Amino acid sequence: MFGLNCEYAGIGPTGFANGKQHDPVRCAAVRIKGKGASTTVLYEFAMSSLGGLLTFYSVVFDPDFLNNRISDSTAGMQVNTASLDFGCREAVMDTDTHGRKRVLDGYDNINLDGLQQELSRLLGLQCQFITDTRERPYGGSECVIVVLEDKNGSKWAVRFPLQFRAFPGHVVRTMKREVELRQAIEKAGIQEIMKLKTFSAIFDNPARLPFIVSEWAEGKQLRWTESYPALPQRNRVIRSVARIVLDLLQIQNKEYTATGYITTLINRKIKRAQDIKLPGATVGEYLDQQSLIAEYLVPDLDQAPCVLVQGDLTAENVIVDQDFNVKAIIDLGYAEIIPLQFSACFPNFLTHEFESPHEPVEVENESGADGPLVWGSKNTEMMRRDRAFYLRCVEELASGDPMLETYYQLLAAENEIRRYWWLVAATKLKVHRAMAACDWLQTRSLTTPCVLGNIKAYPIQVGVYTSGSSPAMRCLRITTELRSSKNSATASVMTRTP
Secondary structure (H helix, E strand, O other), X not given: OOOOEOOOOOOOOOOOOOOOOOOOOOOEEEEOOOOOOOOOEEEEEEEEOHHHOEEEEEEEEOHHHHOOOEEEEOOEEEEOOOOOOOOOOOEEEOOOOOOEEEEEOOHHHOOHHHHHHHHHXXXXXXXXXXXXXXXXXXXXXXXXXXXXXXXXXXXXXXXXXXXXOOOHHHHHHHHHHHHXXXXXXXXXOOOOOOOEEXXXXXXXXXXXXXXXXXXXXOOEXXXXXXXXXXXXXXXXXXXXXXXXXXHHOOOEEOOOOHHHHHHHHHHHHXXXXXOOOOOOOOHHHHHHHHHOHHHHOOHHHOOOOEEEEOOOOOHHHEEEOOOXXXXXXXXXXXXXXXXXXXXXXXXXXXXXXXXXXXXXXXXXXXXXXXXXXXEEEOOOHHHHHHHHHHHHHHHHHHOOXXXXXXXXXXXXXXXXXXXXXXXXXXXXXXXXXXXXXXXHHOOOOOOOOOOOOOHHHOOOOOOOOEOOOOHHHOEEEEEEEEEOXXXXXXXXXXXXXX
């Protein structure tokens, strides 16, 4: 899950990964026999990370409660997840059209006629909705996008934030920050980030919501699997993404040190844990995270510039043409300027991708809804090849530039995976819970080797399924057992179901 030695892993109200029909959960199933256990299925999946770390996750639940059909097969499990609710409170996804929404909470609040009139005024040209986005907008968990075309044939993407009800102040601050970043990117001449045309960072406008207008990126969202695209096209995409990532590092400032950055993040979480504003997290866990600063901080880079990262390089945010030339990187909602030593990471589609349709946002003094955490993390031969090629591209492109060469060294470091998840845990509560449960991925040496896929090769501790007085109180216990030649530690994470 956190490393790369895992076919597929998921944590959520069902324990399943997101219900993709073409990529079923691959895990062994064991029917538990005996009184009171006939309706219980134990899912076991295992992984190993750097340094020989061995972690087992056990999820025990009642399939009748999930109302889900399960069928055994000799190759593992085929899980029909079409009827599962993964905690998405904002939208019902249209599974027939990528990125479209049939139902969108808050979309009706937008005055589309007012938007059309305002754009015509701002652009000086009459604009019309295209690609059916007036009725079926593009979007994700953070925003909704409509597309308009002016009479000269220019196409414009208009993006509205979705979290205006819960965090109106945060929405305005985030939008203003994105506008500043887009202006800096345009000044730096980075062509793959679509140019900003205009924006409104207030609610009191004809559209009734803040919005950003940028050029529309022609092409299609990147589709990235183990077998698609073919190797030449994969290499073309990887090299282009590596170049764009390094180009974005041009956008810099020196507002804070690396020590100040990470200390502030963790201290803020400690304060919120003390105020009982972070359910499922304890002050002690954040103190454990804080104690690792000395291990992961690079003192020589403490005063290095802070640099721009896109923050959400999923395949869906990469736009390509029919020949897999990268035409654009979209969605700067998570873009930020952070210390150089914390900026080095692989694109999400080469490491992990969150599969939850509702990924909550946490901001200072406010807490997002506690939805499920579901992601996939693969360590197939192709994934390893892709990562190695990406690293080689970064090395070649960084040659001769001291700062970029430092970036490469950080990315190639042995502890890159553990360091990355340690940092992410400072901003994402659900990642924090999982990291704390597996002892912050501290390296262990094993006395017994494990062959991935042969779960019986090493003993595990079975988690306990508990039921409350109502379905809302039913929980999954995810038990993580770390074993070494000298010690063993067991920790549990409780995830409440909707």
